[in-house]
Amino acid sequence: MRRAEGSQLARSRRNNDALGRRATDQASSYQQLRDLSAALQTIREEERTRLARELHDDLGQVLATLRIEFNQLQQLDLAMTRAERQLQSMDELLMQAVSSLRRIATELRPSALEEGGLYFALQNLRNEWVRRHGISRTLDAQEDELVLEDRYSTAVFRIVQESLTNIVRHANATRVWISARRRGDTLRLNIEDNGSGIAPADLAKPGSFGLLGMRERVWALNGNIGIGKLADSWGGHGTHIAIELPLPPADQPPIDHVQTETGARPQAG
Numbered sequence: 001m002r003r004a005e006g007s008q009l010a011r012s013r014r015n016n017d018a019l020g021r022r023a024t025d026q027a028s029s030y031q032q033l034r035d036l037s038a039a040l041q042t043i044r045e046e047e048r049t050r051l052a053r054e055l056h057d058d059l060g061q062v063l064a065t066l067r068i069e070f071n072q073l074q075q076l077d078l079a080m081t082r083a084e085r086q087l088q089s090m091d092e093l094l095m096q097a098v099s100s101l102r103r104i105a106t107e108l109r110p111s112a113l114e115e116g117g118l119y120f121a122l123q124n125l126r127n128e129w130v131r132r133h134g135i136s137r138t139l140d141a142q143e144d145e146l147v148l149e150d151r152y153s154t155a156v157f158r159i160v161q162e163s164l165t166n167i168v169r170h171a172n173a174t175r176v177w178i179s180a181r182r183r184g185d186t187l188r189l190n191i192e193d194n195g196s197g198i199a200p201a202d203l204a205k206p207g208s209f210g211l212l213g214m215r216e217r218v219w220a221l222n223g224n225i226g227i228g229k230l231a232d233s234w235g236g237h238g239t240h241i242a243i244e245l246p247l248p249p250a251d252q253p254p255i256d257h258v259q260t261e262t263g264a265r266p267q268a269g
Contacts, residue, residue, distance in 0.1 A: 063101060067094045110157065118146040118153040122160060122180070133168050136175045145182035152245065155217040156180065156189060162214055163191045163241060171195025173238060187245045193238040197229035214241070221245050 070091045112121040119141060126137045148156070160178060167173050173195030180189050211227060218225040223245040230238045 063094060063098050067091065067098065070094060113153060113157055118148060118156060119143045121153075121157055122146075122178070125157070125161060125164070126178075129164055129168075135164075135168070135173065137164075138175075138177045140177070140179040140181070142181065145187070146180060148187070148247065152187070152221065152247065155221055155245070156187070159189065159214050159217055159241075159243065160191065167193050167195060167239075171197070171239065182247065185247050185249055187247050189241075189243040189245070191239075191241040192230065195238045197237040198227065198239045218243055218245065 070087060110121050110124070112124040116124075122139055122141065126139050129135055130137055146153070146156075164176065167176060171193050173193035175194045177192045178190070180187065182188075215225055223243060225244075226240075226242045228240055230240050
């Protein structure tokens with residue numbers, strides 16, 4: 001009897017050891033995946049930066065020079081009305097090309113992020129989306145709290161950018177509220193809208209509505225992300241994205257800023 005119990009105990013120990021090794025291996029594999037995701041994000045952003053600079057420095061200069069030359073031609077005394085119309089048409093096409101080039105370069109690597117930092121870039125993004133899409137957007141943030149390392153600033157900007165793109169394409173929202181606040185060594189990013197909300201079936205699809213890219217950016221920084229449908233969002237049924245990113249300790253005191261068209265977050269109603 002004792003021999004049987006001893007044998008059973010030995011098997012149990014071996015099984016526990018095997019489970020322990022398996023759990024350790026899984027944890028190691030999970031961390032390797034996170035490290036790989038972080039490396040891929042870095043490579044991706046470096047490539048975006050390179051392409052943006054090449055577009056601006058090479059193609060941008062060519063288009064700008066062409067437009068100058070066309071403007072000079074338009075100043076000449078051209079007798080043929082048809083030629084004038086053609087020059088005008090070509091100038092309009094050049095203007096469209098320059099505008100598209102600037103937009104693509106900005107999406108690849110926003111100059112505002114390099115020139116003024118994350119807070120300045122988010123302000124610019126807010127103003128651009130209000131102008132282009134007429135969506136009321138509130139930014140609740142503290143400027144000094146958003147002085148972050150480049151990889152964090154880039155990740156937060158891309159997440160907000162992708163969220164706004166999703167809202168315009170899918171949510172039919174009229175208002176968006178974004179909060180980026182630091183609590184100790186954690187940055188909490190919350191994005192809410194008053195649109196139609198995201199369906200549970202869509203949440204189950206890893207790559208739907210750009211969610212995969214957002215998750216990859218958060219996981220690459222060892223953060224957490226939650227996405228869900230709000231029961232009540234300023235009178236609608238919108239989507240809430242909640243993100244927490246662990247950060248290095250902050251040294252400077254914060255300065256409060258809240259930016260909206262009216263200066264306040266919309267109230268539920």
